[in-house]
Each structure stands twice: as C-alpha cells, then as structure tokens.
Amino acid sequence: MTAIRIGVQLQPQHATYAQIRDAVMRSEEAGVDIVFNWDHFFPLSGExxxxxxxxxxxxxxxxxQTERVDIGALVTCNSYRNPELLADMARTVDHISNGRLILGIGAGWFERDYDEYGYEFGTAGSRIADLGEALPRIKARWAKLNPAPVRDIPILIGGSGPRKTLRxxxxxxxxxHAxxxxxxxxxKSAILTGHAADVGRDDSQVERSIGVQEEPTDVAEGLVDAGATLFTISTGGPEFDLELVQRWVAWRDEENDRRAQQG
Known part of the structure; x- marks a missing residue:
C-alpha cells in the first residue's frame, strides 16, 4: 500500500527571500515530504x-538549504525553457540535492508571463502539443548527460484535460497532480486509467496528487478513497502560515501508521 505524503507549496510572492528561506526551513522541520514553489514571473494574487x-x-x-525533503516546482512552465536546457537544470539541482528533485511540469497558462517575457502564448492546444514534444527530449537529454542524474528523476505533470493532458x-x-x-x-483518475491501458502501462505506476486547502478531517477520507496519496497545501508570503500543513502532517502519520498495522 502506497504511503501517504504531504507537500507544501510556498508561493514565492509578497515576501523577501529571507522570509521564503525561513519558510523552507520551517516546512522541513514540520515534517513535510516535499516543498514546492511555482514557475511564474509575477504574483498570481494580491498586488x-x-x-x-x-x-x-x-x-x-x-x-x-534542505537535507531531507524532496523539492520541485508545482509546476514548471514548459514554454519558458528549451527542453534540453531544462533537463540539464533539473539534473544539476538533482545533484545539488543528492537526488531529491521532482520535475513538476505543465503546459503553461499565465498570459502575463508570456507577454512581458517575450514568449509566444499560442493556444491551450499548441502549448499542450509543445509539452508533448518536450517530454521525450527531456528524457533523452538525461540519458546523455555526464554525470547522469542521481536517480530516475520523477516527473510530475499538472493538469486534468481528459483527452490530451491525461494522455x-x-x-x-x-x-x-490535480x-x-x-x-x-x-x-479524471478513471480516464487516466483508460489512457494508461491504451499505452500499455500499469496506471498504478502513476501516483495521484491533489492540492488541498481544507482540513484533513473534512476531505482526507474521500480523497484517499478516490486514489490520492500526495496532498499539497499552498501558503503565501509574507507569513507562510504552516498551521494547516502541520495538521495534515499529523493526519499523515496516523494514516500511515494505520496502513502499516494493516500490512
């Protein structure tokens, strides 16, 4: 039985870097499994x-800075970097962290980023097609790099489009991640199962991850029953309040203990 994991997304906005750095330290001390940021150039809320x-x-x-937690973006925008460059960046951070990087990636959506930084926004369809073209190139570059990544870098894809993204x-x-x-x-998980069968893959190899902002007592049981094992709570600056995160960590420990007792 897959163990439950807890992530926190520290929104890199409305805070000094010293405050973000402190939040990373507090997140690791709180016992989370993964610390995420996001890949944008401007705040998504507030000023x-x-x-x-x-x-x-x-x-x-x-x-x-960290010693134990996995780290990654939730999620990297595929449009902002050449796939080979992104692969090399990910491999390098993987080595710096001694094998703790997750490559979270998505097709992109925030038009202001594209407009102000000079990227072609295109359409949702063209951006998803670009992501589909980039993923094999990223994997191929990892196979060529010297040194190779520390581990087979896990790929997390965010998005729930039933026909293209889930494929x-x-x-x-x-x-x-949904x-x-x-x-x-x-x-959506059932649709993913169908796509996995079509490509000859066991869909149990794909962990189900979901963003949550509710109390675990309110939503955890239903989400677990639906297949989720990774739960990520977002928090923003300047305070980076981790109280909800801590309650999810406590729930994780109880749930994993229960699963261990069941064998």
Whole structure:
C-alpha cells in the first residue's frame, strides 16, 4: 500500500527571500515530504507587481538549504525553457540535492508571463502539443548527460484535460497532480486509467496528487478513497502560515501508521 505524503507549496510572492528561506526551513522541520514553489514571473494574487522570485534559481538554493525533503516546482512552465536546457537544470539541482528533485511540469497558462517575457502564448492546444514534444527530449537529454542524474528523476505533470493532458500523464508521468473534490478526482483518475491501458502501462505506476486547502478531517477520507496519496497545501508570503500543513502532517502519520498495522 502506497504511503501517504504531504507537500507544501510556498508561493514565492509578497515576501523577501529571507522570509521564503525561513519558510523552507520551517516546512522541513514540520515534517513535510516535499516543498514546492511555482514557475511564474509575477504574483498570481494580491498586488500584481508585488515581490516575486524566479523558480529554478530558488530550487538550486533550496537544494543546498534542505537535507531531507524532496523539492520541485508545482509546476514548471514548459514554454519558458528549451527542453534540453531544462533537463540539464533539473539534473544539476538533482545533484545539488543528492537526488531529491521532482520535475513538476505543465503546459503553461499565465498570459502575463508570456507577454512581458517575450514568449509566444499560442493556444491551450499548441502549448499542450509543445509539452508533448518536450517530454521525450527531456528524457533523452538525461540519458546523455555526464554525470547522469542521481536517480530516475520523477516527473510530475499538472493538469486534468481528459483527452490530451491525461494522455501525456499516462505516457510520461510518475505523479499526476490535480485540483478539485473527490468526485472529480475519481472521474479524471478513471480516464487516466483508460489512457494508461491504451499505452500499455500499469496506471498504478502513476501516483495521484491533489492540492488541498481544507482540513484533513473534512476531505482526507474521500480523497484517499478516490486514489490520492500526495496532498499539497499552498501558503503565501509574507507569513507562510504552516498551521494547516502541520495538521495534515499529523493526519499523515496516523494514516500511515494505520496502513502499516494493516500490512
């Protein structure tokens, strides 16, 4: 039985880097399994031109700062970097962290990032097609790099588009990240199972991950029944309040103990 894991997404906005660094330390001390940031160039909420920091530079710092937690972006925008470059960046952070990087990736959606940084926004369809073209190139580059990644870097794909995105999840992902309630997760998970069968893959190889902002007593049981084993709580600056995260960590420990007793 797959163990339950807890992630925290530290939104890199409206805070100094010293405050973000402190939040990373507190998150690891709180017992989370994964610390995520996100890959944008401007805040997604609050003051649109507020404090904000770049994703992958930050992940390199987190790799040195932390000792135990996995780290990654939730999620990297495929549009912002050449796939071969992104593969090399991920391999490098993987080495700095001694094998703790997760490559979270998605097709991209925040138009302001594209417009102000000079990327072609295209359409949702073209961005998903670009992601589908990039994923094999990333894997191929990992196979060529010297030194190779410390481990087979897990790929997390975010998004729930039933026809295209979930097909890419079935083909390439180790983790699928979604949002929504238990009913939505169950519905989309069944579609993923169908895609996995079509590509000849056991869909149990794809961990189900979901973003949560509710209390574990309210939603955890239903989401577990729907297949989720990775739960990620988002928190923003400048405070980076971890009280809800701590309650999810306590629930995780109880749930994993129960599973261990069941064998």
């Amino acid at each position: 649109p031109d507020g404090l904000h920091y770049e994703c992958w530079t930050m992940l390199g710092a987190w790799a040195e 890419l999840v079935a083909e390439h992902a180790d983790v699928w 949002f929504g309630d238990a009913a939505s997760l169950r519905e």
